[in-house]
Amino acid sequence: MEVMGLRKLALFFLLGVVGLAQAGGVRLTGAGATFPYPLYAKYFAEYEKLTGVRVNYQSIGSGGGVRQLFEQTVHFGASDAPLSDAELKKFKDRYGTDVVHVPTALGAVVPAYNLPGVKKPLNFTGPLLAELFLGKVKTWNDPRIAKLNPGLRLPPLPVTVVHRSDGSGTTYIWTEYLSKVSPEWKARVGFGKSVRWPTGLGGKGNEGVAGLVRQVPGAIGYVELTFALQTKLPYGAVQNRAGRFVLATVETVRKAAELEDFPPDARVSLTDTPAPEGYPISSFTWILVYRDMAKNRAFKRFAEAKALADLLWWISHDAQKYNEPLHYARLPEVAVKVNEKNIQSLRFGDRPLR
Amino acid sequence: MNLGRRRFRDRVMAALVVLGTLVVLVPLFFILFYVFAEGLGALNWAFFTQGPRPPGEAGGGMLPAIVGTFVVDLIALVLAAVLGLAAGILLAEYPEHPLNPPLRLVADVMAGLPAILMGLVAFVLVVKPLGHFSGLSGSVALALIMIPIIVRATEGVLKLIPWELREAGLALGLPRWRVVLSLVLPAARGGILTGLMLALARGAGEAAPLLFTAFGNPYLTTNPLEPMDTLPLKIFVYAVSPYEDWHRQAWGAALLLALLIMAASYLARRYAGGRR
Amino acid sequence: MPRWIYRRLGDRLFAGVVVALGLGLVLLALLIAYELYSGAAPALGRFGFFGFLLGREWDAVRGVFGAWPALLGTLITSALALVLAFFPALAAAIYVVELAPAWLKEPVAYLVDLLAALPSVVYGLWGLFVLVPPLRAHVESPLYLWAAAHAPGVLPLLGPPTGIGLFSATLVLALMIVPYASSLARDALALVPREQREAMYALGATRWEVIRGAVIPYARAGIFSGVVLALARALGETMAVTMLIGNSVELPYSLFGPAATMASLIANEFTEASDDLHLSALVAVGLLLLLIALLTNLVATWILNRMQLEGGRR
Numbered sequence: 001m002e003v004m005g006l007r008k009l010a011l012f013f014l015l016g017v018v019g020l021a022q023a024g025g026v027r028l029t030g031a032g033a034t035f036p037y038p039l040y041a042k043y044f045a046e047y048e049k050l051t052g053v054r055v056n057y058q059s060i061g062s063g064g065g066v067r068q069l070f071e072q073t074v075h076f077g078a079s080d081a082p083l084s085d086a087e088l089k090k091f092k093d094r095y096g097t098d099v100v101h102v103p104t105a106l107g108a109v110v111p112a113y114n115l116p117g118v119k120k121p122l123n124f125t126g127p128l129l130a131e132l133f134l135g136k137v138k139t140w141n142d143p144r145i146a147k148l149n150p151g152l153r154l155p156p157l158p159v160t161v162v163h164r165s166d167g168s169g170t171t172y173i174w175t176e177y178l179s180k181v182s183p184e185w186k187a188r189v190g191f192g193k194s195v196r197w198p199t200g201l202g203g204k205g206n207e208g209v210a211g212l213v214r215q216v217p218g219a220i221g222y223v224e225l226t227f228a229l230q231t232k233l234p235y236g237a238v239q240n241r242a243g244r245f246v247l248a249t250v251e252t253v254r255k256a257a258e259l260e261d262f263p264p265d266a267r268v269s270l271t272d273t274p275a276p277e278g279y280p281i282s283s284f285t286w287i288l289v290y291r292d293m294a295k296n297r298a299f300k301r302f303a304e305a306k307a308l309a310d311l312l313w314w315i316s317h318d319a320q321k322y323n324e325p326l327h328y329a330r331l332p333e334v335a336v337k338v339n340e341k342n343i344q345s346l347r348f349g350d351r352p353l354r
Numbered sequence: 355m356n357l358g359r360r361r362f363r364d365r366v367m368a369a370l371v372v373l374g375t376l377v378v379l380v381p382l383f384f385i386l387f388y389v390f391a392e393g394l395g396a397l398n399w400a401f402f403t404q405g406p407r408p409p410g411e412a413g414g415g416m417l418p419a420i421v422g423t424f425v426v427d428l429i430a431l432v433l434a435a436v437l438g439l440a441a442g443i444l445l446a447e448y449p450e451h452p453l454n455p456p457l458r459l460v461a462d463v464m465a466g467l468p469a470i471l472m473g474l475v476a477f478v479l480v481v482k483p484l485g486h487f488s489g490l491s492g493s494v495a496l497a498l499i500m501i502p503i504i505v506r507a508t509e510g511v512l513k514l515i516p517w518e519l520r521e522a523g524l525a526l527g528l529p530r531w532r533v534v535l536s537l538v539l540p541a542a543r544g545g546i547l548t549g550l551m552l553a554l555a556r557g558a559g560e561a562a563p564l565l566f567t568a569f570g571n572p573y574l575t576t577n578p579l580e581p582m583d584t585l586p587l588k589i590f591v592y593a594v595s596p597y598e599d600w601h602r603q604a605w606g607a608a609l610l611l612a613l614l615i616m617a618a619s620y621l622a623r624r625y626a627g628g629r630r
Numbered sequence: 631m632p633r634w635i636y637r638r639l640g641d642r643l644f645a646g647v648v649v650a651l652g653l654g655l656v657l658l659a660l661l662i663a664y665e666l667y668s669g670a671a672p673a674l675g676r677f678g679f680f681g682f683l684l685g686r687e688w689d690a691v692r693g694v695f696g697a698w699p700a701l702l703g704t705l706i707t708s709a710l711a712l713v714l715a716f717f718p719a720l721a722a723a724i725y726v727v728e729l730a731p732a733w734l735k736e737p738v739a740y741l742v743d744l745l746a747a748l749p750s751v752v753y754g755l756w757g758l759f760v761l762v763p764p765l766r767a768h769v770e771s772p773l774y775l776w777a778a779a780h781a782p783g784v785l786p787l788l789g790p791p792t793g794i795g796l797f798s799a800t801l802v803l804a805l806m807i808v809p810y811a812s813s814l815a816r817d818a819l820a821l822v823p824r825e826q827r828e829a830m831y832a833l834g835a836t837r838w839e840v841i842r843g844a845v846i847p848y849a850r851a852g853i854f855s856g857v858v859l860a861l862a863r864a865l866g867e868t869m870a871v872t873m874l875i876g877n878s879v880e881l882p883y884s885l886f887g888p889a890a891t892m893a894s895l896i897a898n899e900f901t902e903a904s905d906d907l908h909l910s911a912l913v914a915v916g917l918l919l920l921l922i923a924l925l926t927n928l929v930a931t932w933i934l935n936r937m938q939l940e941g942g943r944r
Contacts, residue, residue, distance in 0.1 A: 029486070029581070031569070038595060041572075042408035056581060058570040059591055061901030068566065073486055087904065160792075165877030167690075167902030190691035193902045201792060201888055202877035204898065205594040211758060215766075216792060230596035297485060326410065364836035371729055374721020375738065378808050382745050385756045389748070437658075440651030448645065457652050459927055460659035465862035466923025467662070468893040470900055471916040474669070475662050498662070501655065503810075503859065510814055510855040514821040529637040531644030545817040552746050552813060559749030562868060562897060589751050608752045615747035619740065 026307040029298065030057040032065020032078030035107055035169055035224060036285045040078070042322050043104075043315060050314075053307045062169050063193065069099070069288055072297040075308055077288040080107075080169025081193070082267035097292040100342050101266045102312050103284035105320075106257055106329035108225040108248045109174045110235035110281070114213050115140060117155060122236035123148040123245045126181030126272065126280065129238070132220060133161055133178065134185060135199035140218060148245075157218030162209050164222075165202025167194040173283045174222045177271035225253065226327040240280040241272055248279045253329035256282035262334045266342065282329070287312065294349040302348050309346050309353035316340065389609050396606025406572050406588075409597040416607055418574045422489060422582035423611070426568055427558045429493035429578060434500035434553060439546070441501075442508025447534050458509075465502035472498040473563030481567055489575075489582035492568025496560060500553035507549025511542045544623075551619045558615055561586035585611045666920055669913035676907065682914055688879040690899070695911035697892065697918055699879045704891040704922070706883070707800050707871065708864040714804035715811060715860060720853065722808070723815035728841055739816060746809035754873030757802040758794075762874070765801075766793030770886050789884025792876075796889040799875035803864055811853075811860035818852020819845055851937050858930045865923060868893040892919050 030040075037059040044055040060068070062079040069077035070091065082101055083091075091099050111124055124132075128144055131137050137144060141154040164171045175191035189195050201216075203209040206227040213219045213233070225248045228235045237247040246252050256270045256278030270282045289312070290296045293305040316339040320330045331339070346353045400413045407414030441461060445454055473495045480491035515538050523533035539546070561584075564570075569581040570591075585607045592604035673695060674682055685696015726739045770791035777784045789795065822845045830840040846853070876888025877898060883889045892915045903909045 029569075034591075034594070037591065038409045038597065041406070042410070044572075045408050045411075054573060056569075056571050056573065058565075060565045060569075063900075063902040063904040064566060066904050071482065073481060073566075165872075166898040167900075169902075192691040193904070194690040194899050194908075196687070196689040196691065196880075197878075201794060203794075204873050204877070206596065207594050208758075208873065212792075212794065215763065227596040360836050360839065364838040367838040367841075368729060371721045371724050374718040375725040375742075377718045378722045378745070378805075378812070379738070379741055381805050382741060384760065385748060385752065386744075388756050388760055389752055437651055437655050440648045441655050444648045444652040448648070451649065453649060453652050453656065456656050458931070459924065460656050462858065462862065462927035462930070463920060463923040464659055464662070465859065466865040466926070467919055468866045468868050468896055468916065470868065470896055471666065471913075471919075472662075474913070474916075475665050478665055479661070498658070502862070505655075506855060506859050507814060507817075510852050511817055511821070514818060514849075514852055516823060529641050531640045534644070545821075548743070548813050548817060551743065552810065555747040556863075559751070561751065562900075565901065586749055586751065589749070593751065593755065608749060608755075612744075612748050612752065616744060619743060619747060623736070623740070 025052045025054055026304050028053065028055045028076070028304065028308055028311070029074045030055060030065075030076040030078060030287070031060050031068045031074045032057075032288075033062045033080045033169055033285055034059040035080050035226075036078060036105055036328070038226075039105055039323065039326050039328050042326060043319050046319065046322065047311060047314060051307075051310075053311065055311070061167070063167065066288070069290075069296075070094075075289070075293075075296065075298050075304065078285065079288060080283065080285050081172045082269075082286060083288065091290075095290065095295045097290050097295045099288050100291050100346065101286045101288060102316070102339055102342060103266050103286050103331060103335050104315050105285055105323050105331065106253050106270070106282055107285060108253045108256075108279050108282040108329075109170050109177075109222050110225050110228050110248045111220060111238065112210065112213050112223050112228055112233045112235045113220040114215075114217050115155060115157070116217055118152060120152065121234065121247055122152070123239065124236050125239040126177065130178045130182030130185040132159060133163070133198070133200070134182075134188065135161065148239075155218075160216050160219040161197075161200030162203055162212045162216070162219050162221030163197050163200050164205070164209060166204050168205075169193065169283075169285075170206065170222065170224055171195065173271060173281060176269060177281045180272040229327045238280055240276075240278060241274055242276040244277065246277070246279045248281070250324045250327060250329040252277060252279040253282045254332055256280070257284065257329075257335055258332045259334065262338055264338060264341065266335065266338050284335070287315075289346065291345060292347045292349070293353070294347070299348070302351065305346075305348040306353050309343055312339070312343050312346075313354060316343070386612075389605065389612055392602075393605035393607075393609030396602045397610065401603065401606055405574060409595070409600060414599070414603070416583075416585065416588055416603065416610075418571055419583040419585050419588045419607065420610070421574060421576060422568070422571070423558065423584040423586075423614070425576060425578060426489045426492045426496065426564075426582055426584055427554065429490065430496035430500060430557050431550065431554050433493060433497040434504055434557070435550060437497070438501045438504025438549075438553070439508055441505045442512060442546075442549075443534060443539075445505070445509040446512030447530075447538065461502045461505035463502075464498065465506065468562075469495075469499050469560045470562040470565075472496075473565060473567050476563065476567045484579070487567060487569035487581040489568050489578040489580065492564045492582065492584070493578065495563040495567045496557035499560060499563065500557045503553040503556060504549045507552065508542075508546055511545025511549070512538060514545075515541050547622045551615075551622055554618060555615045558611060559586055561590035565590075663920060666913060666917040670910060670917040673907060673910035673914040674917075682911075683918065686881055688895070690903070690905070690908050693905070693907050695907070695914075697911075697915050699881045699883075700890050700892045700895045700915060701918060701922075702881065703796075703875070703883065703889045704865060704893065704919070707796065707803055707875070707889070707891055708861060710800045711803040711807060711864050712857065712861050714800065715808045716857065719808045719811035719856070719860070720815055722812045723819055723853075724841060726816055727819040728837065728845065742812050742816075743809050745805065746813070750806070750867065750869035751873075753802050753806055753870035757798060757870060757874045761802065762793035762798055765798055766791060770797070774886070786882075787884055789887030791886050793886075794874060794876045795885075795887045796875065796883055797886050799871045799889070799891075802870050802874055803867055806867060806870060807860040807863050810863050811856040814856030814859060815849070815853040818849035818856070821852070822848045851934060854930070854934060854937065858926070861926060862923060865919065865926070866893055868897045872897045892916075 065077035179186040256273040401415040404415035476495035592600040774791040872894040878888035
């Protein structure tokens with residue numbers, strides 16, 4: 001008798017737990033870029049306080065994020081580089097829906113260097129950076145560098161180039177910029193998340209590059225702005241298309257995105273930006289979702305899709321206030337407007353989400 | 355050769371052996387010291403009882419990752435032990451069986467594969483059919499890494515058990531299976547445990563294969579069918595971030611992981627009789 | 631229970647279970663091989679198996695992939711690490727089993743095994759922050775400067791003395807594989823029957839002569855097992871090597887200069903690779919690692935068979 005009662009109790013308990021799990025809060029899963037991970041950690045923690053929605057975001061890499069979105073194991077992906085036309089076609093062919101790009105913040109890549117005795121930030125131009133990373137500038141007191149930095153005594157140290165050894169969005173942004181400003185770079189190396197570097201040492205992650213730069217006098221490398229600011233790594237200014245030498249700050253990075261003709265699908269590259277006060281090596285970071293979320297098997301019910309659309313709306317508006325304290329740039333108004341349109345186009349089957 | 359020279363050579367070799375041992379132990383102390391120095395400060399109450407916090411917020415800990423490490427690693431060890439021990443027993447005790455050559459090949463080959471590829475296999479085996487990430491798929495990935503170590507250690511140790519032991523058992527009228535279970539395995543217990551502990555240490559330190567299997571989870575869960583976090587995953591993510599606080603926590607996690615494995619090793623030796 | 635059930639059925643059942651599990655493992659391994667092969671097929675199809683194996687260019691932007699530099703890197707680092715690790719590992723094993731006083735045996739054994747307990751990423755971080763600076767300052771730079779002054783022909787062989795590269799990665803790798811060899815060697819040495827030693831002592835041998843003449847030969851199969859396990863570990867080791875080897879997939883390598891291994895290449899590029907051919911090339915590198923492991927296993931088995939004496943079996 002007792003055993004029967006115990007079994008029934010256990011069954012009820014089990015059903016209760018299962019039932020609670022269903023009826024309880026919405027849970028979303030996302031994966032992708034490492035760059036915005038700290039920012040998203042903040043976003044999702046705050047969002048849970050507001051709405052009870054739990055988001056599990058893991059930084060497995062932009063490439064990984066796109067793959068998991070394709071495999072439909074996650075509700076959304078995150079990437080530092082927009083999807084190419086070929087990649088979009090893959091999604092369209094398989095699932096019959098577009099992938100909507102929602103930019104959430106901006107970041108930048110800065111040239112960091114180790115020059116003992118040099119106190120002020122150095123000035124660089126795009127072509128000069130290309131020549132440095134091609135290995136064509138051998139020492140720091142080269143006239144090409146001195147010309148841009150009158151008054152600064154540059155030590156005769158040999159130039160040691162440091163680059164990323166792992167595939168990364170940071171490399172993508174850096175090499176994309178170099179490809180735009182240097183035809184020789186474009187022809188010899190090209191751009192991508194992993195490239196064949198003509199010279200230099202490879203460090204793993206921003207930490208690896210920064211570590212090498214700090215240890216080798218005369219080293220120059222590239223790191224994310226957030227990283228440089230957080231670890232107080234000295235970095236230089238870069239001349240933008242308008243001729244100004246711009247030092248990357250959350251201000252100048254945001255300004256890089258204030259474009260006159262902002263594309264409606266938000267797949268835009270900001271490197272070598274025409275914006276007159278913008279820092280030329282900036283980039284958006286995007287969240288990627290299916291336009292028709294019902295086509296994504298990761299979604300089990302309408303409430304989840306609605307929660308994600310609401311989350312994206314909240315990120316585009318209220319959450320932007322969390323960007324700058326964490327050294328990410330906020331979205332300019334023009335990007336927010338485009339986001340609003342795109343989020344309103346999201347669907348679950350034939351039901352709109354906002 | 356006279357006795358004096360032989361004694362001299364004996365002393366020289368003994369000195370070299372001690373030197374060789376020191377070459378192994380001195381770096382170990384350096385590393386342990388370094389891990390303790392960097393990680394001890396992070397092991398506070400919050401570390402053990404709270405979940406992760408975004409950067410800039412005080413507190414924050416690794417409770418989900420600690421619990422996840424236990425769950426994922428223990429399931430992995432069980433899966434690996436079952437398959438690994440069976441394979442080792444088959445190879446050592448039934449050497450005439452035709453399955454042996456391919457089995458030995460398989461175990462050794464699996465040992466050389468990078469962990470991240472095992473993650474790929476577990477993704478295809480578990481994540482895709484389920485449609486979502488899970489601690490269980492992480493356990494499968496880790497088990498694949500652990501199995502070859504267990505097989506080779508088990509086979510190696512069982513083969514060294516003197517044949518007389520088996521003959522004695524058989525002479526007493528015990529069936530073959532009883533000889534293995536009750537005589538040979540207990541005699542090899544120390545070596546088998548070494549194999550299990552080596553395997554556990556190996557699996558417990560891996561992050562790459564868990565990236566797209568266990569995936570990670572900022573929320574505490576003990577359900578292996580949900581995504582789970584582990585200490586190496588957290589180390590992986592925190593160590594490359596620019597935040598001092600997260601670095602500190604990464605070191606704390608590394609220290610905790612090392613301590614957990616050290617404790618498991620010690621307990622296993624103590625309660626299973628060690629060697630001879 | 632009736633005696634015959636206990637005997638025959640018990641035997642059948644036990645053997646059956648063990649064989650079934652063994653078979654399961656073989657099937658699992660076949661699945662792994664199949665997965666790797668199907669993932670690698672596009673890349674292998676594009677470049678041809680030998681084209682891929684011997685190709686010296688790895689360029690993700692242009693879509694040209696060749697595994698030779700990474701392959702060389704793996705072989706060089708693993709072989710060198712094994713050579714560096716072998717004697718210390720064996721010494722530690724001999725020390726614990728033969729020379730240490732009774733109270734020191736367990737602690738030293740435990741400490742050596744502890745090297746295996748440390749996560750790979752810890753080795754990487756330690757190597758990066760603690761080993762590399764003094765290595766650069768006190769080993770690599772002086773050697774480089776000496777060579778520049780006295781033997782400039784050696785300079786290309788030495789490479790840039792930055793501390794990060796083939797040399798430091800190999801050193802840390804050697805440290806990491808020691809416990810695998812040492813543990814199994816220790817077990818093998820411990821299981822040598824007392825009679826073997828006593829017989830040699832009775833003949834008037836010194837301690838070292840006993841070790842060299844009776845103990846090691848008897849345990850040599852077990853020691854060899856340890857070596858093979860250590861080598862396998864070295865082949866697949868990823869995290870620490872990735873952090874220390876500098877990651878340049880360009881030949882020729884130099885001792886102090888950056889290099890790459892197959893495992894570090896995969897680890898570095900796998901999570902970010904979005905191009906299908908790139909991904910396939912990385913899986914193909916994994917398949918190559920599988921083949922190398924296969925080859926080393928075949929060679930090891932051949933050597934093991936040559937070692938007729940297998941300890942327990944006569």
